[in-house]
Amino acid sequence: MPELPEVETVRRGLLPVLQGAVIEQAEARRPDLRWPLPENFADRLAGRRIEAVGRRAKYLLADLDGGEVLILHLGMSGSIRIEGWEGSRASRPGAFHHPRGAPGPHDHVVLHLAGGATLTFNDPRRFGAILLVPYDRLDSHPLLRNLGPEPLGNTFHAAYLAEVCAGRRTSLKAALLDQKVVAGLGNIYVCEALNRARLSPRRLASTLATRSGAPTLRAERLVVAIRDVLREAILAGGSSLRDHRRVDGELGYFQHAFRVYDREGKACPTYRCPGTVARIVQSARSTFFCPKCQR
Incomplete structure (x- = not known):
């Protein structure tokens, strides 16, 4: 999708x-x-x-x-x-x-x-x-009324992410794919953002918040990574492996910048990390990550 x-x-x-x-x-x-x-x-x-x-x-x-x-x-x-x-x-x-x-x-x-x-x-x-x-x-329509904030908007920040993830026993990957938590993220960019933030997709979502509910450094890193990867992908025109072009005739090239998505068995791109990109299945979806540097 x-x-x-x-x-x-x-x-x-x-x-x-x-x-x-x-x-x-x-x-x-x-x-x-x-x-x-x-x-x-x-x-x-x-x-x-x-x-x-x-x-x-x-x-x-x-x-x-x-x-x-x-x-x-x-x-x-x-x-x-x-x-x-x-x-x-x-x-x-x-x-x-x-x-x-x-x-x-x-x-x-x-x-x-x-x-x-x-x-x-x-x-x-x-x-x-x-x-x-x-x-x-529009805002009360069933398709839109329960959506979380836009990840590039002002209401998406570490304090918000810590608040909605506090006490959640689900995985961090599943939480980020939940459109009620944050709107618009899918499998590709969640995998990419987690790798940039060096966070394991298996990590519990609750670890983004302290016991008092304040955002951890993990939450801060993750928000920055999500914003960065989305902005870079938009500037690149999205991700295309074939000949689907934008209005200006240019291809989307962000797939050439994938760090982990669809790169099972390749070396982890993180500086000085000796790890290899692995693939696991979470909720019937492929997750790509580095078991060495994503903790």
């Missing part, structure tokens, strides 16, 4: 195309994705102006005139293809570690914009979702 840097890269790629654009026509080529499309979906979008393009966790948000927000989740295999914008060749904003679907039968939703550009949502596995929600109910 695309993680925060990939979704943010998509948002930034869509921004110059969508901000202020008018949807002349919408096509829904099937009635559902992960869930049924909104009732009268195509008719409700026709003629609407897109006022803003945002993101919350792994959800893309398009504010529409008239007081509604279009929520889009890419799911496991979803991507957005842009064609006809300023005469450019087809491009697909975002860059992903795993391949996206090819154009064709999995093009499920198409937006035709004034001026001739089209946006196509392609999703071979149909785990993605598109919803329409009143703006004033």
Whole structure:
């Protein structure tokens, strides 16, 4: 599933195309994705102006005139293809570690914009979702209301992380993947951040707090590592192993900076660490880490 840097890269790629654009026509080529499309979906979008393009966790948000927000989740295999914008060749904003679907039968939703550009949502596995929600109910929507703070926002800091992890008997890896703890983190960037912070994914989450509930140095290091790895991944355009390009035609290159993810058996990149990257399974997901320097 695309993680925060990939979704943010998509948002930034869509921004110059969508901000202020008018949807002349919408096509829904099937009635559902992960869930049924909104009732009268195509008719409700026709003629609407897109006022803003945002993101919350792994959800893309398009504010529409008239007081509604279009929520889009890419799911496991979803991507957005842009064609006809300023005469450019087809491009697909975002860059992903795993391949996206090819154009064709999995093009499920198409937006035709004034001026001739089209946006196509392609999703071979149909785990993605598109919803329409009143703006004033956005924060209380079931998909968004229980999300934790954005990891790059001001409300995510060591004191907060210590507070939510105090007394938790779950692993540190599981706690960071919990979207109620912090929004938008996934398997790749949790593995990378834990390695940078030199913390074991097996460590109990509760060890981020002292007995009095204050943040430990581990919590301080972890917050810095999470922020750094996300910022670097966004600047690199996400992670792509194939030919999925951003709007400007460039590839996402952060996979070349992976320290541990998908590098089982390779030498640990930490300075003077003699360890080797190992792989374990936690909650049915692969975890990559160095048993020597991650404690």
